Amino acid sequence: MEKKIAVIWGDCASPEIVKQALRVLDRVAEKYGHKFEYIDAAMGGEAIDKYGDPLPQQELDKCLAADSVLLGAVGGPKWEGLPGEQRPEKGLLRLRAGMGLYSNNRPAKIWPQLAPASPLKPEIVEKGIDFIIVRELIGGVYFGEHRTDTLPNGEKQAVDLMPYSEHEIERIGRIGFETAQKRRKKLCCVDKANVLDTSRLWRSVMHRLQAEYPDVEYSEMFVDNCAMQIVKNPAQFDVIVTENMFGDILSDEASMITGSIGMIPSSSLGEGTRGLYEPIHGSAPDIAGQNIVNPTACILSAAMMLRYSFGMAEEADAIENAVGAVLDKGLRTADNMSEGCKCLSCSGMGDAILEAL
Amino acid sequence: MEKKIAVIWGDCASPEIVKQALRVLDRVAEKYGHKFEYIDAAMGGEAIDKYGDPLPQQELDKCLAADSVLLGAVGGPKWEGLPGEQRPEKGLLRLRAGMGLYSNNRPAKIWPQLAPASPLKPEIVEKGIDFIIVRELIGGVYFGEHRTDTLPNGEKQAVDLMPYSEHEIERIGRIGFETAQKRRKKLCCVDKANVLDTSRLWRSVMHRLQAEYPDVEYSEMFVDNCAMQIVKNPAQFDVIVTENMFGDILSDEASMITGSIGMIPSSSLGEGTRGLYEPIHGSAPDIAGQNIVNPTACILSAAMMLRYSFGMAEEADAIENAVGAVLDKGLRTADNMSEGCKCLSCSGMGDAILEAL
Ligand SMILES: CC(C)[C@H](C(=O)O)[C@@H](O)C(=O)O
Ligand SMILES: CC(C)[C@H](C(=O)O)[C@@H](O)C(=O)O
Numbered sequence: 001m002e003k004k005i006a007v008i009w010g011d012c013a014s015p016e017i018v019k020q021a022l023r024v025l026d027r028v029a030e031k032y033g034h035k036f037e038y039i040d041a042a043m044g045g046e047a048i049d050k051y052g053d054p055l056p057q058q059e060l061d062k063c064l065a066a067d068s069v070l071l072g073a074v075g076g077p078k079w080e081g082l083p084g085e086q087r088p089e090k091g092l093l094r095l096r097a098g099m100g101l102y103s104n105n106r107p108a109k110i111w112p113q114l115a116p117a118s119p120l121k122p123e124i125v126e127k128g129i130d131f132i133i134v135r136e137l138i139g140g141v142y143f144g145e146h147r148t149d150t151l152p153n154g155e156k157q158a159v160d161l162m163p164y165s166e167h168e169i170e171r172i173g174r175i176g177f178e179t180a181q182k183r184r185k186k187l188c189c190v191d192k193a194n195v196l197d198t199s200r201l202w203r204s205v206m207h208r209l210q211a212e213y214p215d216v217e218y219s220e221m222f223v224d225n226c227a228m229q230i231v232k233n234p235a236q237f238d239v240i241v242t243e244n245m246f247g248d249i250l251s252d253e254a255s256m257i258t259g260s261i262g263m264i265p266s267s268s269l270g271e272g273t274r275g276l277y278e279p280i281h282g283s284a285p286d287i288a289g290q291n292i293v294n295p296t297a298c299i300l301s302a303a304m305m306l307r308y309s310f311g312m313a314e315e316a317d318a319i320e321n322a323v324g325a326v327l328d329k330g331l332r333t334a335d336n337m338s339e340g341c342k343c344l345s346c347s348g349m350g351d352a353i354l355e356a357l
Numbered sequence: 358m359e360k361k362i363a364v365i366w367g368d369c370a371s372p373e374i375v376k377q378a379l380r381v382l383d384r385v386a387e388k389y390g391h392k393f394e395y396i397d398a399a400m401g402g403e404a405i406d407k408y409g410d411p412l413p414q415q416e417l418d419k420c421l422a423a424d425s426v427l428l429g430a431v432g433g434p435k436w437e438g439l440p441g442e443q444r445p446e447k448g449l450l451r452l453r454a455g456m457g458l459y460s461n462n463r464p465a466k467i468w469p470q471l472a473p474a475s476p477l478k479p480e481i482v483e484k485g486i487d488f489i490i491v492r493e494l495i496g497g498v499y500f501g502e503h504r505t506d507t508l509p510n511g512e513k514q515a516v517d518l519m520p521y522s523e524h525e526i527e528r529i530g531r532i533g534f535e536t537a538q539k540r541r542k543k544l545c546c547v548d549k550a551n552v553l554d555t556s557r558l559w560r561s562v563m564h565r566l567q568a569e570y571p572d573v574e575y576s577e578m579f580v581d582n583c584a585m586q587i588v589k590n591p592a593q594f595d596v597i598v599t600e601n602m603f604g605d606i607l608s609d610e611a612s613m614i615t616g617s618i619g620m621i622p623s624s625s626l627g628e629g630t631r632g633l634y635e636p637i638h639g640s641a642p643d644i645a646g647q648n649i650v651n652p653t654a655c656i657l658s659a660a661m662m663l664r665y666s667f668g669m670a671e672e673a674d675a676i677e678n679a680v681g682a683v684l685d686k687g688l689r690t691a692d693n694m695s696e697g698c699k700c701l702s703c704s705g706m707g708d709a710i711l712e713a714l
Contacts, residue, residue: 089551146554157522158554165514197503197515227610253584
């Protein structure tokens with residue numbers, strides 16, 4: 001197959017990990033007889049520096065013209081003082097919206113080899129951590145109106161709007177149910193229905209959908225309770241579906257309990273197969289340029305792209321197995337080091353995964 | 358001293374814990390020569406059953422006429438099907454607003470005797486968990502407009518508004534700085550300033566205040582990152598100040614890492630000394646009526662009331678020391694049991710604390 005991949009190199013340490021992911025993709029192409037064409041697209045800090053805009057239209061167009069998009073991570077101290085509209089994150093939000101990527105899939109799965117790195121006790125980890133947070137990605141308070149007004153008394157007031165309409169909930173709700181159907185068939189809708197109208201609308205839509213997925217065991221949980229349960233008993237979860245902001249908070253918490261956020265990829269999809277694939281970790285400005293950042297999450301993001309956007313399950317498996325084999329050999333990057341393991345550089349980890357392929 | 362205490366007995370297992378807290382208060386009164394008068398006020402499920410309203414005006418008035426308010430916990434399956442306005446939680450929200458309680462103080466502190474119950478690894482727990490979340494309690498998306506409209510295409514859309522004005526931020530920001538001044542002098546403002554206008558207004562107000570508290574080390578963190586850091590390295594925190602919804606989520610997560618949510622009290626204050634004191638745990642419908650619920654959080658809430666509303670530091674110390682002594686003796690309730698300890702009933706724990714007093 002021939003596929004065009006838009007590549008967003010990202011900021012700070014990000015180009016280092018993207019480079020390794022492309023090496024892995026090249027090897028896969030060679031081995032399985034595919035052709036991947038890479039089109040560089042600038043977004044985030046890089047785009048601000050080049051064009052004064054975190055996502056110029058022509059860069060978004062490149063992404064829309066590609067079969068899928070691979071991203072490292074954007075942002076860094078250099079751009080932090082900028083006003084809201086010109087910040088790197090705004091480029092990411094506009095990319096998600098511009099590509100219509102309403103469904104963000106964030107796996108929280110522990111690699112058995114890295115289980116000792118979890119901050120949770122072994123008794124809890126042993127019960128298994130393997131769930132997915134399906135996060136709505138282009139609605140809610142992220143994309144509602146934000147405004148700051150001056151009140152008659154001279155005081156400033158800011159207001160952020162959190163809107164959700166039925167079709168937005170329905171399409172992500174279906175992804176939640178379908179994801180559960182392919183797994184252990186348990187879906188938990190997380191919200192704050194005791195306070196928010198949006199949450200109550202979520203529940204009413206979910207109840208309607210529930211009838212169409214009788215094979216899925218459906219439950220509901222308040223977000224505050226969920227933040228507790230993820231720490232107390234993560235084994236209870238299979239698939240969580242939730243709105244944008246709650247998904248942001250809970251998926252970061254969930255990634256941390258795996259003990260290895262340098263290992264976690266994510267996919268964002270809309271209608272069709274074009275997606276955006278990115279590590280859930282940030283751009284790691286503190287270690288940029290040192291060739292020590294862990295490239296695995298980006299490499300696994302590339303694997304997810306093969307699986308979900310290109311239907312290349314075998315190729316994706318091969319990458320994921322290669323990562324497992326490397327861990328089995330006791331090879332690690334600095335973020336995951338533990339006794340008796342060997343510490344590799346970023347490119348060294350790329351080499352090791354390539355070799356295992 | 359003579360003090361009037363409005364007592365909200367609460368729902369499900371709540372009256373069982375309130376009863377023990379009043380026994381402890383009575384003993385303190387006797388020992389230190391105070392007089393506590395208790396005025397029953399109905400809120401939540403009890404008020405719905407009696408008056409068809411989770412907080413009738415006359416019940417709020419009783420609270421406003423008291424020197425302080427002690428609450429167990431409200432809510433339960435019985436009232437879950439009711440529409441938003443008539444649910445038990447709405448009574449709690451109206452009580453907070455009606456009493457002007459903008460500052461909710463939620464300690465996350467590990468009792469050394471219960472450290473083994475934390476879901477976190479000993480290496481992390483040993484570094485110490487002792488921080489306070491100062492949560493804004495009567496603003497933000499909890500109290501902004503909630504509405505559900507039907508769009509021209511027949512589809513329903515819900516919108517929740519998250520408003521914050523400068524004076525609301527300033528008064529809670531000051532509580533954050535002042536709380537830090539009395540402790541390890543570190544304040545972290547948690548927000549989502551890369552997305553929300555309200556968060557950006559928070560930061561601008563906090564920056565203004567910062568100059569007035571030069572002895573406090575001030576920092577900022579995004580809420581998603583904070584959800585990770587609480588699990589990864591809770592020892593880094595001294596005081597966290599945050600808006601209502603983020604505070605709800607993070608304080609529940611923080612309470613869980615202590616391993617003993619049956620032990621955590623909370624205070625809510627506004628201008629003046631009249632406060633609302635309540636455990637952070639819920640009404641435990643699953644174990645109601647069995648005399649096995651842990652009364653300690655409610656007893657410690659009473660201690661907080663003595664300290665913060667009545668200026669009775671010695672009396673508060675006495676209660677807290679009594680709780681410590683009981684734990685030292687290996688006495689526990691079912692929720693906190695571990696090997697070698699003795700399991701007491703709810704009233705049995707009340708007896709033990711009374712005896713230690
Ligand atoms: C950078 C930021 C805007 C973004 C978000 O909040 O969605 C990030 O935290 C994420 O989760 O991808
Ligand atoms: C019951 C609910 C409305 C309440 C809240 O969200 O504030 C509770 O979770 C709490 O934290 O006290």
